[in-house]
Structures are given as C-alpha cells and as structure tokens.
Amino acid sequence: MTIYSVSTLISIVFLLIILELVRRQRLREQYSLLWIAFGVLLFIISFNVALLERFAMWLDVKYAPALLFLFGLLFCFALILHLTLVITKLSNQVLRLTQEITLMKGQEQQHEQND
Template sequence: MITVFSIFFSVLFCFLVFFLIYKGKLKEQYAILWIVLSGVMIFFSFFRDSIGFLADFFEVHYAPSLLFILAFVILLLILIQMSVVVSLLKENIKTLTQEIGLLKKELSKKKDGE
C-alpha cells in the first residue's frame, strides 16, 4: 500500500512541476532541478529495495535515515542555488535603480534647459 501511495504522490509531484512550467510559473532553468528530483522520487517509489542497497553501500544502519540525509543535502543545494539567484537579482536591481536615477537627472536637465 505504501508503494502505491508513494508512486501516486511522486507522479503527482512530477505533473505539478510540468503544469507550473506550462503555466509559466516556473522557469525552465529552475525546473530541471525539480524534474530530476521528481524522477528520483519516482525511481525510489518503484524500487524501494534500492534504498536498502544504498544504505548498505554507504554503511548506514537505518535505511530511512539515508533518505533524510539525501533530502537535507538536496534542500541545501536548492537553498544555495536560490541564494545565488537572489544575489544576482539584488545586484541587477541596484544597477537598474542607478541607471534610472541618472536618466531622471538627465531628463530634468533637458527640461530645465528648454
């Protein structure tokens, strides 16, 4: 029963990502990460024994804890990516604000000169 439940929500998550891309709410550059994540979720839903195999490979004694570690690492990577994007956007906003200020100043000089 848990396999059917996890497959259902993994596929639902994948469709949600594609729906958000279709509606234009999620840009393609960010969607790749979510598509890969949903693919991993679907893979682990179909092949639940692979979690045990990975746990044995990494010498983790309790297999579900490996899932939490992987989820934590993935979330950290997403946070780093979003922090980089926010930093770039902040710099772009600063540059645009300065350019608008210069354009307003130039426009007011032209109005005063006329």
C-alpha cells in the first residue's frame, strides 16, 4: 500500500468522523466547515498524485508526500490561530458580563439600602 492510498483512506475516514460528530451535535457546524474543508483538500491532494507532484516540483520538494505533512501542519497553525481568536472573543465577553453583573448587584444593594 502506497503513502497515497493510505492518505486517501485516512482522509475518507476523517471526513466520515467529522460528519458523524456534526450529526451527533458534538461538533458545531461553524467549526466543522474548517475540518471538512481540510479533509476534502487532503482527499483531493492524496487522490490526485499528479497534482501533488506538480506542487512538489514547483516548491522544489524532493519527496512529494512530505507536502501532505506540510499541508497538515499549516492547517494546524491556521486552526490554532482561529481558536485563539475565538477564545479571546469569549474571554472579552465573560469579562464584560462579569462587570455588568457586578454593576447590577451594586445597584440592587443601593435600592435595598434606600428602601
């Protein structure tokens, strides 16, 4: 079995797992799109050996299947950046909500003292 067949098989299994996770609502649709896009890209590159070898020749890579790992690594970096942005946004929202709750509790205490 060649690295291309293994990679094609892995990409198909990967896509099926992602679709099952979405179906069971264990993975939100907005995040699944990124994973599905990666799985489809991996499948296309794995299935089309000529395309992968053209990329390798263009990038002057001596061992074409190494590009599969490069694409995977680049995807991981993109995913980490995306998740960092999501975490930052959520942290800001939690901070804002905490401040609003504190202000509301302070106002409630003032109303209790005035009554």
